[in-house]
Amino acid sequence: xxxxxxxxxxxxxxxxxxxxxxxxxxxxxxxxxxxxxxxxxxxxxxxxxxxxxxxxxxxxxxxxxxxxxxxxxxxxxxxxxxxxxxxxxxxxxxxxxxxxxxxxxxxxxxxxxxxxxxxxxxxxxxxxxxxxxxxxxxxxxxxxxxxxxxxxxxxxxxxxxxxxxxxxxxxxxxxxxxxxxxxxxxxxxxxxxxxxxxxxxxxxxxxxxxxxxxxxxxxxxxxxxxxxxxxxxxxxxxxxxxxxxxxxxxxxxxxxxxxxxxxxxxxxxxxxxxxxxxxxxxxxxxxxxxxxxxxxxxxxxxxxxxxxxxxxxxxxxxxxxxxxxxxxxxxxxxxxxx
Amino acid sequence: xxxxxxxxxxxxxxxxxxxxxxxxxxxxxxxxxxxxxxxxxxxxxxxxxxxxxxxxxxxxxxxxxxxxxxxxxxxxxxxxxxxxxxxxxxxxxxxxxxxxxxxxxxxxxxxxxxxxxxxxxxxxxxxxxxxxxxxxxxxxxxxxxxxxxxxxxxxxxxxxxxxxxxxxxxxxxxxxxxxxxxxxxxxxxxxxxxxxxxxxxxxxxxxxxxxxxxxxxxxxxxxxxxxxxxxxxxxxxxxxxxxxxxxxxxxxxxxxxxxxxxxxxxxxxxxxxxxxxxxxxxxxxxxxxxxxxxxxxxxxxxxxxxxxxxxxxxxxxxxxxxxxxxxxxxxxxxxxxx
Numbered sequence: 001x002x003x004x005x006x007x008x009x010x011x012x013x014x015x016x017x018x019x020x021x022x023x024x025x026x027x028x029x030x031x032x033x034x035x036x037x038x039x040x041x042x043x044x045x046x047x048x049x050x051x052x053x054x055x056x057x058x059x060x061x062x063x064x065x066x067x068x069x070x071x072x073x074x075x076x077x078x079x080x081x082x083x084x085x086x087x088x089x090x091x092x093x094x095x096x097x098x099x100x101x102x103x104x105x106x107x108x109x110x111x112x113x114x115x116x117x118x119x120x121x122x123x124x125x126x127x128x129x130x131x132x133x134x135x136x137x138x139x140x141x142x143x144x145x146x147x148x149x150x151x152x153x154x155x156x157x158x159x160x161x162x163x164x165x166x167x168x169x170x171x172x173x174x175x176x177x178x179x180x181x182x183x184x185x186x187x188x189x190x191x192x193x194x195x196x197x198x199x200x201x202x203x204x205x206x207x208x209x210x211x212x213x214x215x216x217x218x219x220x221x222x223x224x225x226x227x228x229x230x231x232x233x234x235x236x237x238x239x240x241x242x243x244x245x246x247x248x249x250x251x252x253x254x255x256x257x258x259x260x261x262x263x264x265x266x267x268x269x270x271x272x273x274x275x276x277x278x279x280x281x282x283x284x285x286x287x288x289x290x291x292x293x294x295x296x297x298x299x300x301x302x303x304x305x306x307x308x309x310x311x312x313x314x315x316x317x318x319x320x321x322x323x324x325x326x327x328x329x330x331x332x333x334x335x336x337x338x
Numbered sequence: 339x340x341x342x343x344x345x346x347x348x349x350x351x352x353x354x355x356x357x358x359x360x361x362x363x364x365x366x367x368x369x370x371x372x373x374x375x376x377x378x379x380x381x382x383x384x385x386x387x388x389x390x391x392x393x394x395x396x397x398x399x400x401x402x403x404x405x406x407x408x409x410x411x412x413x414x415x416x417x418x419x420x421x422x423x424x425x426x427x428x429x430x431x432x433x434x435x436x437x438x439x440x441x442x443x444x445x446x447x448x449x450x451x452x453x454x455x456x457x458x459x460x461x462x463x464x465x466x467x468x469x470x471x472x473x474x475x476x477x478x479x480x481x482x483x484x485x486x487x488x489x490x491x492x493x494x495x496x497x498x499x500x501x502x503x504x505x506x507x508x509x510x511x512x513x514x515x516x517x518x519x520x521x522x523x524x525x526x527x528x529x530x531x532x533x534x535x536x537x538x539x540x541x542x543x544x545x546x547x548x549x550x551x552x553x554x555x556x557x558x559x560x561x562x563x564x565x566x567x568x569x570x571x572x573x574x575x576x577x578x579x580x581x582x583x584x585x586x587x588x589x590x591x592x593x594x595x596x597x598x599x600x601x602x603x604x605x606x607x608x609x610x611x612x613x614x615x616x617x618x619x620x621x622x623x624x625x626x627x628x629x630x631x632x633x634x635x636x637x638x639x640x641x642x643x644x645x646x647x648x649x650x651x652x653x654x655x656x657x658x659x660x661x662x663x664x665x666x667x668x669x670x671x672x673x674x675x676x
Contacts, residue, residue: 192570220578236574255609332412
């Protein structure tokens with residue numbers, strides 16, 4: 001008799017551009033691997049109908065009913081109040097109550113973020129949680145944060161991102177002593193805007209492995225393991241990088257169609273996508289700084305991507321990411337004066 | 339007898355990673371085309387020796403002697419005071435006195451910028467000049483500014499960049515009614531950092547063809563003709579874009595070497611470079627907002643690139659860019675309150 005207790009993962013069944021199809025398929029893929037028990041959260045009828053399209057047998061998938069969805073175009077703060085039984089809130093509450101060990105959503109990032117902050121709370125010492133992760137194909141283990149949740153930041157926010165990114169890098173990417181850098185306009189100390197200059201002083205006080213500035217081109221070589229920037233800059237580069245990947249793929253296809261047969265071209269483009277589409281190949285990333293495992297994925301995620309997001313969630317759970325963040329962060333943040 | 343007076347272009351013979359070789363070669367290429375009279379500014383002995391390596395005959399190249407060079411690692415402001423006879427100062431002075439119609443330098447951008455501001459002065463209404471131009475292969479007529487000379491900006495600075503970029507776009511890129519946008523984190527008005535929000539209000543007052551926000555991915559499609567951002571964000575994306583071009587070229591070479599013969603591969607990479615290396619293929623861009631034509635190029639510029647920079651200078655001269663900027667800018671800038 002197998003008495004091993006498997007982690008329990010809540011998946012927002014209604015979130016994402018292709019919900020409920022993709023979340024349901026993703027849940028099935030993960031359940032079939034037997035790595036977790038899945039709580040699929042959403043409209044009961046819709047999810048049942050969707051599950052019935054597949055061979056689910058006795059897979060460890062439990063539907064948890066919810067009412068309503070928060071869409072991308074809604075104000076997250078307002079929508080959370082207006083739709084208290086929406087899928088993202090019900091799913092996040094499962095983590096709060098301890099019924100689930102992690103929540104995964106491919107729905108509105110703003111709503112997932114807001115629900116995590118409101119329901120799970122923040123890690124002590126962290127005022128503003130962030131989103132982040134590896135986004136560049138040639139530097140797949142380089143964590144960049146914030147990627148868009150904090151548009152105007154103060155220096156202590158950026159130090160917080162550095163602390164959280166560093167712990168993530170140690171535990172999930174197995175980098176023992178992660179190099180932390182600020183994204184700036186020159187590598188020498190003193191080059192940068194006022195925010196970078198002020199944050200540099202705080203990083204020096206923090207005792208973290210701070211290596212100074214990196215520039216835009218350094219992101220491609222992974223000169224630092226953790227790159228910190230405000231969410232304005234981070235979001236601009238995230239979208240630029242995504243656009244570049246798509247643009248080059250298109251250009252490549254046009255240019256090469258006269259040079260090789262279709263099968264070769266397709267293989268090549270697949271390889272290209274795999275190398276450059278980090279977000280998709282990783283499945284998503286955690287909300288950095290909230291007191292629980294909350295994984296945000298791309299709205300356009302496929303079932304396979306959601307299946308991979310389950311692995312990210314499992315890694316966060318198994319490496320005790322949140323416990324470690326709770327232990328380390330207040331100590332480091334108390335060293336800086338701001 | 340040919341009595342047409344040709345434009346006179348001063349080239350900093352000592353500026354750039356490959357000076358004096360490349361500036362001298364570039365000057366020869368331009369002079370051979372007969373499009374301009376060239377003043378080659380620098381150490382007389384060094385330039386004479388370098389010119390003597392080539393067949394210069396009676397080409398319209400005149401050496402203008404200077405003493406000293408300002409390097410990339412020097413503080414521009416300090417170096418300008420310490421080296422009053424340096425090549426960049428002597429060359430810029432030729433424009434100030436009317437002896438030359440434009441100055442081109444591939445040397446320290448900071449020093450070229452500073453020399454332009456100090457010697458030529460700024461256009462009325464412009465407090466902070468900018469560097470900018472097209473930088474993205476798939477949007478070769480989209481001007482992005484500032485690319486790094488103004489790290490911390492206030493809203494009126496950004497409006498100034500918009501005005502200057504718009505006039506450049508009309509005259510040099512032949513876009514009748516250029517669409518101006520702010521680079522931000524969402525396309526809806528109201529999305530952005532405080533700087534973007536404040537600048538948006540001013541753009542609405544300006545009477546310019548302001549279309550709102552563009553995002554990182556929009557840079558690739560050229561949704562706007564003129565994209566305005568502070569020099570921090572602009573410099574990060576400039577370096578990221580340059581790095582991406584190089585990174586993809588390398589990746590392409592590795593991946594394709596098993597799929598096609600060397601000649602095909604080389605042709606393909608050349609085509610790729612041509613499509614993506616906008617800065618190099620254009621030759622450089624003007625310092626936006628100074629009262630004279632001052633063209634800054636990449637330190638690593640080849641002779642061919644410098645030759646192209648001469649064409650950019652000629653276009654600025656022939657289209658009366660500076661006159662138009664002097665005429666239009668004060669009118670528009672006086673409409674905004676800041």
